[in-house]
Amino acid sequence: MNFTLKIWRQKNANAKGSFQTYPLKDVSPEMSFLEMLDYLNNQLISQGKEPVTFEHDCREGICGSCGLYINGRPHGPQRSTTTCELHMRDFKDGETIVVEPWRSKAFPVIKDLIVDRSSFERIMHAGGFVNVNVGCAPESNSSPIGKLIADKVFDAAVCIGCGACVAACKNSSAMLYAAAKIAQYAMIPQGKVEAKERVDKMVKQMDTEGFGFCSNTYACEFDCPKGISTDFIALMNREFFSSKACKQKHA
Amino acid sequence: MALAGMFLMIFLIFHLATNLLMLAGDGGKAFSEAVTFLSESPLIKVMEYVLFAGFLIHILLGVILQLHNYRSRPVKYHTRLRSETSTFSRFMFHTGVIIFVFLVIHLINFFFIRLGWVPQPDYAAHKHDFYSVAVVLFKNPWYTAIYLVSFVFLGFHLKHAFQSSFQSLGLNHTKYTPAIKVIGTIYALGISVGFAIIPVYFLFFY
Ligand code: HEM
Ligand code: SF4
Numbered sequence: 492m493n494f495t496l497k498i499w500r501q502k503n504a505n506a507k508g509s510f511q512t513y514p515l516k517d518v519s520p521e522m523s524f525l526e527m528l529d530y531l532n533n534q535l536i537s538q539g540k541e542p543v544t545f546e547h548d549c550r551e552g553i554c555g556s557c558g559l560y561i562n563g564r565p566h567g568p569q570r571s572t573t574t575c576e577l578h579m580r581d582f583k584d585g586e587t588i589v590v591e592p593w594r595s596k597a598f599p600v601i602k603d604l605i606v607d608r609s610s611f612e613r614i615m616h617a618g619g620f621v622n623v624n625v626g627c628a629p630e631s632n633s634s635p636i637g638k639l640i641a642d643k644v645f646d647a648a649v650c651i652g653c654g655a656c657v658a659a660c661k662n663s664s665a666m667l668y669a670a671a672k673i674a675q676y677a678m679i680p681q682g683k684v685e686a687k688e689r690v691d692k693m694v695k696q697m698d699t700e701g702f703g704f705c706s707n708t709y710a711c712e713f714d715c716p717k718g719i720s721t722d723f724i725a726l727m728n729r730e731f732f733s734s735k736a737c738k739q740k741h742a
Numbered sequence: 743m744a745l746a747g748m749f750l751m752i753f754l755i756f757h758l759a760t761n762l763l764m765l766a767g768d769g770g771k772a773f774s775e776a777v778t779f780l781s782e783s784p785l786i787k788v789m790e791y792v793l794f795a796g797f798l799i800h801i802l803l804g805v806i807l808q809l810h811n812y813r814s815r816p817v818k819y820h821t822r823l824r825s826e827t828s829t830f831s832r833f834m835f836h837t838g839v840i841i842f843v844f845l846v847i848h849l850i851n852f853f854f855i856r857l858g859w860v861p862q863p864d865y866a867a868h869k870h871d872f873y874s875v876a877v878v879l880f881k882n883p884w885y886t887a888i889y890l891v892s893f894v895f896l897g898f899h900l901k902h903a904f905q906s907s908f909q910s911l912g913l914n915h916t917k918y919t920p921a922i923k924v925i926g927t928i929y930a931l932g933i934s935v936g937f938a939i940i941p942v943y944f945l946f947f948y
């Protein structure tokens with residue numbers, strides 16, 4: 492297959508970037524999108540040019556680092572698929588493919604297609620954990636959790652922190668990410684103890700980072716590679732209001 | 743935002759119910775009686791201020807939200823976002839601005855007469871005679887056209903807004919949310935069609 496690639500190139504965080512066009516011949520339909528970029532980079536290196544910088548690690552859809560904005564869709568045209576799981580057979584032969592980094596004030600570009608997603612980490616640091624005295628692992632059946640709840644918690648916990656929700660949102664809001672991280676604790680006894688404090692701190696951090704406000708367009712759910720449901724955003728809103736309403740004054 | 747919006751949505755039901763009295767075929771008797779009754783009721787006098795506050799809060803928050811969101815993506819995408827979203831949800835600010843423009847025209851035509859800010863037209867019997875004012879206005883096809891276009895956009899705004907306000911308040915449930923979405927569509931359709939038939943009736947059948 493042959494493609495024309497239009498890729499965002501930017502030397503560093505402060506440089507002014509621009510699109511560069513690269514014609515690429517003899518691409519195998521079985522190549523993953525990242526393998527296609529490797530193939531391009533090998534050619535660029537052999538021509539003595541700077542290869543395209545992009546982030547990747549697991550290449551199996553679990554680390555969340557490979558997010559690219561491809562032809563107007565985060566992670567490309569396939570739903571429930573990360574960029575590393577996307578294959579060139581999903582494109583038309585001869586197609587022009589435009590590749591951009593995530594665009595959000597809270598995700599500044601570091602180089603080419605790599606953005607700094609540490610704003611997500613800071614949201615987690617604000618409260619995305621459970622404080623426990625680390626000892627022996629407790630007997631698992633001592634805190635029974637219903638199957639329905641366990642499944643829901645797992646549905647939230649599969650978020651890989653890729654940032655596609657922010658990239659897909661016209662408001663570049665991080666509500667789906669924050670909701671998934673809050674929901675994975677809010678429904679189980681271990682997490683409930685600190686639930687009110689957690690939602691308060693994490694939402695505050697999210698707002699500090701400069702993400703946009705949610706207006707329920709649900710684009711995030713559509714483009715989330717893990718299919719995280721916007722139901723969790725409602726859950727987070729509910730937690731948030733009840734946290735505000737029930738906040739106790741310190742003695 | 744959601745609470746103010748919900749309050750406005752409830753207000754629209756009462757407003758529509760009153761307006762539909764114009765179609766009673768009694769030369770506006772029932773409608774005028776309702777208007778006189780309402781404008782003399784102390785409860786409505788209080789609610790008028792609440793309504794103003796509701797609009798003000800909703801519009802102010804809407805503008806703040808839009809500005810903040812615009813700034814949250816300082817560098818825009820080269821390719822337009824192609825994620826599938828409900829169409830109306832993307833244009834809430836735009837439909838909101840159209841409703842706002844309509845609201846200003848609407849206030850000038852009716853409310854300001856009662857306040858005495860706009861001189862009472864000579865075809866109106868008294869400052870509560872909205873019926874005569876409406877009939878004259880709706881006889882004008884341009885005016886009716888502006889009304890109808892506004893109601894179409896109001897319908898678009900409400901179609902997204904109804905379910906959105908529940909989601910924003912965290913009122914989501916696997917069992918009831920699908921019903922909320924259906925009711926929202928019926929509500930949006932009901933409000934815009936309901937308001938629209940009045941000028942159409944006066945333009946063509948009166
Ligand atoms: C009769 C008039 C109106 C009604 C009943 C109404 C109702 C609503 C409701 C219920 C929402 C959803 C709130 C939420 O999900 O949090 C909403 C959103 C919104 N409305 Fe209105 N609204 C009206 C007029 C206006 C006007 C005049 C503006 C002017 C700017 C406006 C701008 C917006 C904006 C920007 C949003 C938020 C967009 C979003 O969350 O996607 N609305 N409206
Ligand atoms: S919610 Fe989905 S799109 Fe957002 S960071 Fe998590 S996995 Fe990625």
Ligand code: FES
Pocket residue numbers: 546547548549550551552553554555556557558573574575576
């Ligand atoms: S490289 Fe890990 S999710 Fe794509």
